[in-house]
Amino acid sequence: MTTLSVFHQDQPEKAHTVTSDASEIRDMMAEHGVRFERWDTRDLPADASQEEILEAYSDEVASLKQECGFQTADVVSLQADNPQKAAFRQKFLDEHTHSEDEVRFFVRGNGLFYLHFGDQVYALLCEKSDLISVPDGTRHWFDMGPEPEFTCIRLFTNTEGWVAEFTGEDIASRLPRYEVLAGAAG
Template sequence: MRAFYFDNIPGDQRLPHDSGIPVSDELLKSIGVLHWHIPASQQDQINAIAEERHCNNRDIVSVTKEGLGDAYEATLKIFYDEHMHEKEEIRYVLEGSGFFDVREHSSDVWIRCYLTAGDLFILPAGIYHRFTLDENDMIKAMRIFWDEPKWIHVHRDSSTDVNPIRVNYLKALGVN
């Protein structure tokens, strides 16, 4: 995985938008974002991380133009809409690639994380983020869940800033 500050230049969201300013693993950890590169042959490492986080459910999701058909553009729009989840989000990229953008809490700027096959990515509950494919228009990922697989996002607005999950996320970072 490679992380860098988003350049904020208007244009296709699937372009890299690389500002040329890298983001360190330490900074990502400071906002609760964790990642590993795990070859597909090392499923035991993925299983260990899932078990450590008390996750016992998984599914596979493929996001492609062919697979989504007429819903492709609308689905990408939903994924790219800034949101948070009330549960931790865990993804393991099996094939393809894409971008997860996360908000740096202190500055509210976007950090772009480029994920490719073998990357396992964990976002804490309460972090503002968004997702888009890159120009290859394809990703196949394993979603790892606690309960039954489901994807519920909470769109960012004034009510999410006071959402207890968001408040707890900020408290965990030391923000009052």
């Protein structure tokens, strides 16, 4: 279930706000310039190719490209049996920013985005049918969990794809990880 938990950065042991209401999540995210939407999903085989996935969502992807100036779209997918899953998880677990919006649409599975605004951290557990667009310059990190199972469409304005600028802050290590928050949401 899509769930938003809000923490004070100095009190990471307890969320002061938790909601699973999609419209409330959308409104709370919009206050910080974050786009959150729920899209209708398509029934696709578990082994659908990148081309099949992009074709199934071609209208939505084309609309976002036109609206936001994205140049390219691809599909990222990770399963729990991937021998590199721990390394992939670690790559995204430190707070960072980007010089472009980070857009993800969850075709299947889930993942946890942490967004750091002032002294608040918004932990948004996204799932199948969720679209999130994190504005450029936003401090954030992503936790796919120890047994990742997700497929996402990604859109980029930079044709080189994902490029991060790490902040060097340790805040990501102080907040509850996927195992805690996804377990609490389930």
